[in-house]
Amino acid sequence: MNIDGKAWRTIWLEPDGRPGGHAIGVIDQTLLPHQFTTRSLRSCEEAAESIRSMVVRGAPLIGVTGAYGLMLALQADPSDPALAAAFEQLNATRPTAVNLRWALERVRARVQPLPPAERAEAAKAEAAAIAEEDVAMGEAIGDHGLQIFQQLAAARPPGRQHEPFQVLTHCNAGWLATVDWGTALAPIYKAHRAGLNIHVWVDETRPRNQGASLTAWELGREGVPHTVIVDNAGGHLMQHGQVDAVIVGTDRTTRRGDVCNKIGTYLKALAAHDNNVPFYVALPASTIDWTIDDGVAEIPIEARSAEEVTLIQGRLASGPAAGELATVQLSPDGSPGFNPAFDVTPARLVTGLITERGVAAASEAGLRELYSRG
Numbered sequence: 001m002n003i004d005g006k007a008w009r010t011i012w013l014e015p016d017g018r019p020g021g022h023a024i025g026v027i028d029q030t031l032l033p034h035q036f037t038t039r040s041l042r043s044c045e046e047a048a049e050s051i052r053s054m055v056v057r058g059a060p061l062i063g064v065t066g067a068y069g070l071m072l073a074l075q076a077d078p079s080d081p082a083l084a085a086a087f088e089q090l091n092a093t094r095p096t097a098v099n100l101r102w103a104l105e106r107v108r109a110r111v112q113p114l115p116p117a118e119r120a121e122a123a124k125a126e127a128a129a130i131a132e133e134d135v136a137m138g139e140a141i142g143d144h145g146l147q148i149f150q151q152l153a154a155a156r157p158p159g160r161q162h163e164p165f166q167v168l169t170h171c172n173a174g175w176l177a178t179v180d181w182g183t184a185l186a187p188i189y190k191a192h193r194a195g196l197n198i199h200v201w202v203d204e205t206r207p208r209n210q211g212a213s214l215t216a217w218e219l220g221r222e223g224v225p226h227t228v229i230v231d232n233a234g235g236h237l238m239q240h241g242q243v244d245a246v247i248v249g250t251d252r253t254t255r256r257g258d259v260c261n262k263i264g265t266y267l268k269a270l271a272a273h274d275n276n277v278p279f280y281v282a283l284p285a286s287t288i289d290w291t292i293d294d295g296v297a298e299i300p301i302e303a304r305s306a307e308e309v310t311l312i313q314g315r316l317a318s319g320p321a322a323g324e325l326a327t328v329q330l331s332p333d334g335s336p337g338f339n340p341a342f343d344v345t346p347a348r349l350v351t352g353l354i355t356e357r358g359v360a361a362a363s364e365a366g367l368r369e370l371y372s373r374g
């Protein structure tokens with residue numbers, strides 16, 4: 001997608017200065033929206049740390065970063081023990097998004113049967129294939145989601161046809177969370193480019209503020225009209241007819257269609273259900289965990305640092321250091337924080353799953369109908 005008219009992806013290969021060697025280039029998402037900085041990751045340890053610290057984040061992107069992380073490990077040491085250690089190191093960085101394990105398993109399956117000397121090159125090819133597939137899946141999700149938006153917009157009463165089509169989203173499921181296009185934001189970009197008069201309510205998404213800092217930034221770069229709201233405003237807007245559809249991404253979707261996404265998503269789904277607002281979830285196949293059924297009982301929920309709750313980062317708006325990035329404390333000394341990073345929305349609250357293959361009912365039958373075709 002575009003930054004100041006220039007097309008970017010979130011991850012790319014760079015020469016590392018050694019013959020045939022590669023580093024990974026990424027955008028440092030911890031500094032957005034106030035600073036646009038790229039980083040070069042040169043080792044498996046650096047790739048793992050970038051996932052853990054959320055320099056890169058979003059389920060599909062951490063999968064691709066993990067895949068390239070295995071390439072970095074194999075460039076340094078292509079032996080079986082090194083492969084096993086790198087797999088474990090990368091897989092342990094973040095527990096909830098299933099894309100990470102899926103991408104690591106895919107690269108490991110490709111390289112393990114090969115002689116060690118061929119492994120780094122094969123890992124590079126597999127990681128690149130995963131990245132390209134992610135872009136294609138994001139674009140296809142965008143096309144399927146666009147059709148839904150067009151149908152919902154056309155179904156509004158004649159007196160509302162001139163108003164913007166109002167979409168609410170939570171967290172960041174845009175191109176920054178993937179390689180390009182995004183999942184939940186892909187239909188929004190497609191709709192905007194197709195000329196649909198669309199406006200996006202952007203949940204700030206405490207505690208890391210992926211909405212206020214990343215979604216708002218992305219939409220702004222693409223010229224999509226949007227407004228940042230506090231996480232608690234969505235229910236009120238839905239009660240007052242100001243939301244035509246909710247669309248979010250997912251970090252893991254069970255085979256029966258339960259959806260695990262950023263903390264707070266479940267509350268939006270409840271409010272949408274209560275107000276008859278369609279609640280869609282956009283996802284690529286790599287986010288489906290066919291091994292589990294009950295998301296609430298079975299998906300591991302990442303507990304992140306309490307400091308993400310008690311502290312907040314931003315740009316100083318005034319004072320002698322105005323413009324500089326700073327971290328400030330929100331809560332009193334001694335008050336503990338608790339920070340579950342994801343929650344699960346049961347399938348019964350999901351209107352439909354927008355995938356690269358089309359739209360499925362949030363049920364095992366719905367998903368199997370799309371994915372048993374091979």
Ligand code: MRU
Pocket residue numbers: 057058059060097170171172173174177178182183184210248249250251261262341
């Ligand atoms: O903790 P994060 O920022 O990695 O969480 C990201 C999300 O929850 C996204 O909505 C999710 O990965 C789905 S999207 C592409």
